[in-house]
Amino acid sequence: MGRVGVLLLNLGGPEKLEDVRPFLFNLFSDPEIIRLPVTWLQKPLAWLISSSRYKKSQENYKQIGGGSPLRRITEEQAQALEASLAEKGQEAKIYVGMRYWHPFTEDAIAEIKKDKIDHLVILPLYPQFSISTSGSSFRVLEKLWEKDRVLGNNVKYSLISSWYDRPGYLQAMADLIAQQLDQFEHRDRVHLFFSAHGVPVSYVEEAGDPYQREIEACTALIMKTLNRPNPHTLAYQSRVGPVEWLQPYTEDALQELGEKQVKDVLVIPISFVSEHIETLQEIDIEYREVAEEAGISNFRRVPALDTHARFIDDLADLVIDSLNSPSQKFSDVVRPSEELKMYPQERWEMGMTTSAEVWNGRLAMLGFIALLVELFSGKGILHAIGIL
Ligand SMILES: C=CC1=C(C)c2cc3[nH]c(cc4nc(cc5[nH]c(cc1n2)c(C)c5CCC(=O)O)C(CCC(=O)O)=C4C)c(C)c3C=C
Numbered sequence: 001m002g003r004v005g006v007l008l009l010n011l012g013g014p015e016k017l018e019d020v021r022p023f024l025f026n027l028f029s030d031p032e033i034i035r036l037p038v039t040w041l042q043k044p045l046a047w048l049i050s051s052s053r054y055k056k057s058q059e060n061y062k063q064i065g066g067g068s069p070l071r072r073i074t075e076e077q078a079q080a081l082e083a084s085l086a087e088k089g090q091e092a093k094i095y096v097g098m099r100y101w102h103p104f105t106e107d108a109i110a111e112i113k114k115d116k117i118d119h120l121v122i123l124p125l126y127p128q129f130s131i132s133t134s135g136s137s138f139r140v141l142e143k144l145w146e147k148d149r150v151l152g153n154n155v156k157y158s159l160i161s162s163w164y165d166r167p168g169y170l171q172a173m174a175d176l177i178a179q180q181l182d183q184f185e186h187r188d189r190v191h192l193f194f195s196a197h198g199v200p201v202s203y204v205e206e207a208g209d210p211y212q213r214e215i216e217a218c219t220a221l222i223m224k225t226l227n228r229p230n231p232h233t234l235a236y237q238s239r240v241g242p243v244e245w246l247q248p249y250t251e252d253a254l255q256e257l258g259e260k261q262v263k264d265v266l267v268i269p270i271s272f273v274s275e276h277i278e279t280l281q282e283i284d285i286e287y288r289e290v291a292e293e294a295g296i297s298n299f300r301r302v303p304a305l306d307t308h309a310r311f312i313d314d315l316a317d318l319v320i321d322s323l324n325s326p327s328q329k330f331s332d333v334v335r336p337s338e339e340l341k342m343y344p345q346e347r348w349e350m351g352m353t354t355s356a357e358v359w360n361g362r363l364a365m366l367g368f369i370a371l372l373v374e375l376f377s378g379k380g381i382l383h384a385i386g387i388l
């Protein structure tokens with residue numbers, strides 16, 4: 001098998017307040033995050049949104065100590081995984097590849113080439129697959145493999161697209177939930193509130209993103225593993241922009257529980273395995289306020305898995321299993337197909353005619369001018385709906 005490497009994929013986060021704006025620019029430049037009909041508009045729009053959003057976003061990062069803990073935690077997970085693999089007799093070097101901030105995926109791949117890795121296991125730290133997360137990182141990798149002969153010829157890879165149904169992951173989640181439940185005075189009446197990061201509805205309904213299906217299956221499996229009688233709800237958080245996202249929204253679902261006189265709520269962040277801004281700021285500060293105003297007096301959150309021993313042990317088993325079984329290719333996972341429509345292609349088939357392309361261009365130009373006017377005047381539709 002030769003030299004084995006494991007590439008942990010993650011989103012990345014700004015480490016300092018000055019990083020927030022370029023981080024947001026990178027994020028909104030990704031066509032898997034904002035799907036536009038014309039590609040040339042992507043960067044101007046990313047510049048516009050990051051320029052107008054970064055101050056609000058910086059305020060949130062200030063509340064959690066001035067930066068995202070994601071790099072530190074992902075590196076700790078990498079170390080723990082390397083140690084766990086060594087204990088199981090599998091030597092492997094672990095690399096971290098972030099999509100929108102340092103250490104970037106491209107830099108990790110440069111290291112992998114330098115270290116002459118023969119077999120690379122590609123493991124996203126997202127339990128469930130989404131076009132916007134694992135899919136986007138797989139696309140970056142696919143392009144690198146296509147472009148670079150050394151990679152294409154010398155580095156064999158095993159691709160893991162999602163792993164939300166792993167027994168060790170489920171058990172680790174259930175253990176963390178049980179530990180928190182047992183700290184409530186009336187533990188059987190606590191409402192378990194699964195909160196997943198949302199995606200726009202169009203990702204699921206038009207582009208065929210399996211994310212919602214996997215989130216729902218994961219919630220059911222965790223409830224089964226936990227084996228407690230508590231009622232539960234699944235809701236979606238972190239909505240951005242004016243389009244419809246998966247529902248129910250976390251804030252509405254909390255309000256509804258308050259109206260039903262529910263007093264004890266335990267929030268379980270489900271789409272991510274590290275603490276990050278959306279657990280530390282959005283849930284712990286913003287949603288806590290919503291809950292308390294709605295009359296939920298005991299509001300707690302389950303901590304993220306981070307380097308939980310059972311979880312890391314299971315990731316190590318997953319890596320070993322994937323080395324010994326046939327792997328999917330990037331093209332199996334992210335090439336547009338009848339079921340899964342990655343950006344940009346199919347949604348814009350109507351744009352394949354010359355006249356439609358011309359009109360797309362004109363409309364995009366008009367839109368861009370309107371955005372510039374709005375940015376500088378502070379008035380317009382995007383301000384009215386809250387995106388700027
Ligand atoms: C499974 C997890 C995630 C999905 C799905 C996801 C989709 C998604 N996110 C945005 C917009 C933003 N995401 C931001 C930060 C952020 N998002 C995730 C996870 C998922 N995103 C993480 C782990 C982080 C980083 C957290 C950190 O600690 O820094 C941000 C920036 C933060 C902010 O300004 O609020 C934005 C913006 C979209 C549009 C989207 C799906 C289309």
Ligand SMILES: [Fe+2]
Binds near residue numbers: 238
């Ligand atoms: Fe996000």
